[in-house]
Amino acid sequence: MPVRTLSPGEVLDELGRLHDRLARPSQLWLDYLQWYGQHSRTKGLEATFWPYKPSREPGKLAGALSVNLFGAECYQVTAEIVAIISEIYQNSQGLTGHLEQAELPADAGFAWLDEPVLMTDVHGKRSTHRAISWRVISFPPGPTGAAIRLTTWSHIEDPDDYSETMDEKLAGLGPLAMLHSTIIPFAQQLPVGMTEQGYDSSFGWVHALWMFMGTEIAAAQRPQIHRNFARRAMRSVKQNQVNVVLLRRAAHHEGGGEHREIDWKCCWLVQGHGRHLEGYDGPHHRAILDAGRRHCLTCGARATYVSPYVKGPDNMPLKASRLVFRVSR
Ligand SMILES: [Zn+2]
Secondary structure: OOOOEEEEHHHHHHHHHHHHHHOOHHHHHHHHHHHHHHHHHOOOOOHHHHHOOOOOOHHHHHHHHHHHHOOOOOEEOOHEEEEEEEEHHHHHHOOOOOOOOOOOOOOOOEEEEEEEEEEOOOOOOOOEEEEEEEEEEEEEOOOEEEEEEEEEEOOOOOOOOOOOHHHHHHHHOOOEEEEEEEEEEEOOOOOOOHHHOOOOOOOHHHHHHHHOOOOOOEEEOOOOOHHHHHHHHHHHHHHOOOEHHHHOOOOHHHHHHHOEEEEHHHHEEEEEEEEEEEOOOOOOOOOOOOOOOOOOOOOOOEEEOOOOOOEEEOOOOOOOHHEOOOOOO
């Protein structure tokens, strides 16, 4: 049975408890991270934990993961948004090949998914993702010197193809256990087309979520948190707010407004990008924005930033003001 929808206060509790467990890891946690590290090393994948080597020093990775959660912005993603992202992220891969720091909703975050996401891996097995976390880190090997450490978390109550073999190992860790952790350097072209080969990209899904959160059709609400939850969170992660991510709905149904159901399977995300405001000298090129996002670094002409948006089946951007949304099923 999937867990019931948590209140925002309970989501904060999950974040705080996960942080505390990693900050003072039990022997079980250390054994688990070491086992994971050895498994990754055998496959030549231990670099995903850079600069840590959990096969030898699992405590350092646990410490880094807890630091990543400390002070992190907390998000609760509604089941409706989870369903939409799962429908559109596949169409968006290949159009959104790299990550930029400006796309992140926060430099450090923890996002709880009200509905777990099932992802198929290279072995054709499915695993459930219940939460994700990330933090911007310095990453000298990368082209920009910065990256994010992206970690996905599974929940003991969400069944998947690994449940039977893994449950005993995971049961003692707490409800959340590390599923994957990896480094995504900024501005680096990432492998695409994974879904075409029959498996999912958890980064592709998360990137789609971040982009979606940056569009005008997404909204974040900060509900009042009961003081018991707020106090506990303050003690462990030094922050006590939750951003509930949901669709921005038209305030009222205006006469001229369109009313239709959206087939999200036929939508895709357009990544935020720079655009020249007028003509420029030299050969045709895409605008690369300067830090102030007002000029193109290549030609110096005036340019602007176009926020990410969702394109609908008619090839037009979806506008919150003109649409009343319902998830099509
Ligand atoms: Zn230019």
